[in-house]
Amino acid sequence: MVQQFKEAKEIRVGVVGYGGAFNMGKHHLKEMEAAGMTPVAVTEMDPERLAVATKDYPGIGTFDSIDAMLAESDVNLITLITPHNTHAPLGVQALEAGRHVVCEKPLAITTAECDAMIAAAEKSGVMLSTYHNRHWDGLPRTAVDLVKEQGAIGDVYKIDCRMGSRHLPGDWWRSSKTISGGVMYDWGVHLLEYALQVIDSEITEVSGYAKKGFWAPQIKWAEDSNEDEARAVVRFANGVWLTLTISTLDSDPKQGIVEISGTEGSIVFGDPHNDYRLIQWKDGNRTTTEGKQLETVGHRYYENVAAYLTGKADLIITPEWSRRPIHILDLADQSAATGKALSAKYA
Ligand SMILES: NC(=O)c1ccc[n+]([C@@H]2O[C@H](COP(=O)([O-])OP(=O)(O)OC[C@H]3O[C@@H](n4cnc5c(N)ncnc54)[C@H](O)[C@@H]3O)[C@@H](O)[C@H]2O)c1
Known part of the structure; x- marks a missing residue:
């Protein structure tokens, strides 16, 4: 207790x-x-x-x-x-x-x-x-509202998350594989936590891909440098799949940090707090709407912790919840090293 x-x-x-x-x-x-x-x-x-x-x-x-x-x-x-x-x-x-x-x-x-x-x-x-203060970013709040409350894009079948473009990584601890965990452990964790709010299903399998060694000779961590680019492909029990790509090498990255695809449309988010683009099919016609995201209210994180510790609310960010993105990244890392897809032990 x-x-x-x-x-x-x-x-x-x-x-x-x-x-x-x-x-x-x-x-x-x-x-x-x-x-x-x-x-x-x-x-x-x-x-x-x-x-x-x-x-x-x-x-x-x-x-x-x-x-x-x-x-x-x-x-x-x-x-x-x-x-x-x-x-x-x-x-x-x-x-x-x-x-x-x-x-x-x-x-x-x-x-x-x-x-x-x-x-x-x-x-x-x-x-x-x-x-996970970013649990309350405008992006996931809007995604959950559009997908689950409004049914704006039908049944979600995939989510693509991506960030980064070609640049020399800095000589800070975030570029060390040993200290940071790898290129996907910073913003990648936020993006996964966003996506997992939309996909209500068990993780069943993860494949990982990594390109290493391009920037390593130019930064202080050398062999211990992060991957230049890494990707995780995640399969869920309900058939939905999720990709996460974080790059310091891509010369032509696709626009949008999170793209949710459904049977009746897509939502593209360019950043965590501002706008989104909603593509919908209605009566055979394709429409595009530009919208404003819901407000970012990250202070709710500590409000919930205080409410939990004073017996007034359940804890929203449980350790089991925050273990989920780590399980994906851990399996993606092992998969990239072995060249094989790996089953999730628990999700
Ligand atoms: N939630 C967010 O939006 C967000 C934003 C920025 C950073 N972060 C996270 O915050 C954490 C720290 O990142 P940062 O940017 O503040 O790094 P930072 O390098 O600015 O600060 C880390 C500090 O920890 C100190 N430190 C290291 N080991 C210590 C120890 N054993 N005892 C006492 N002090 C120790 C270092 O001296 C350093 O000052 C990371 O987990 C990062 O991912 C989260």
């Missing part, structure tokens, strides 16, 4: 990682505060970034390691905002110490790591969730 609080302000939150790439530490603390929780601690191994945290939150507890934070702070919800290969070890450590954990996406790199985190949460009776 997960520990419940009477009021959100009793949830004392700490973040691990206060990095400078997108200033995500401050973003999380602000959203948690807005949801009624109380920021009490920041852990960061880079002293310069810890100084930024102190400037943003004067008087907040500061620590240079999760060990110190767990030993010295009364924080009861920890959010991990660190590079991807640290999520599982830091998460298991915090969960075993009896703290609730929110982990930035991806939950982990492998399915086995996700399972170890889920087992640790269950053993300690605490919450584990993934910061």
Whole structure:
């Protein structure tokens, strides 16, 4: 039974990682505060970034390691905002110490790591969730509304997700295969999470494809560089298929980051928040409508976490939900390495 609080302000939150790439530490603390929780601690191994945290939150507890934070702070919800290969070890450590954990996406790199985190949460009776704030982006909210509420394109039979074009990857940790998990583990996880909201079916099989080695000699990670381009093709029990392609090599990428195809039309989304194009067949005629996406309301993520921990709502982003995109990417990686389609063990 997960520990419940009477009021959100009793949830004392700490973040691990206060990095400078997108200033995500401050973003999380602000959203948690807005949801009624109380920021009490920041852990960061880079002293310069810890100084930024102190400037943003004067008087907040500061620590240079999760060990110190767990030993010295009364924080009861920890959010991990660190590079991807640290999520599982830091998460298991915090969960075993009896703290609730929110982990930035991806939950982990492998399915086995996700399972170890889920087992640790269950053993300690605490919450584990993934910061899928983009679950509430305009794109998936609009897709779910058009497909499931309005039936605007008939029966969905495929979804194609894609991002990226030819460019030299940066020398940051996101380009290291070991640290990031691979080229599909950043935006690819968001795109899969969008698509899985539309496809209500079990994953049955995954094929992976990868082109490697083109950029590797030019960036600092060399042999450990991410794939130049990778693709996952996913088969679902209901017959729907899903493709995800993330590229740093494609000189002529197709327009649209998510394209949903149904028996009566298609929806093409060019970005996560703005417009969409709806193609429909009516009485034998093809019509095209340009529409505005529903509002992006990512702050609802922490509102739901606070409501869950105070016994007012079910948890929307469960660890089982956020394990699904990781299971796809893990299988795609193994499939690309072996050249064979792989069955999903669970979905
Ligand atoms: N949800 C979103 O829209 C979104 C947006 C940006 C980043 N992210 C995610 O946030 C996470 C972090 O990305 P970022 O862009 O903030 O990276 P970043 O490199 O800017 O920050 C990571 C920070 O973690 C610190 N760190 C690493 N290991 C640590 C440890 N063991 N203990 C304490 N601090 C440690 C580093 O010193 C660094 O400052 C990733 O999982 C990324 O995918 C999500």
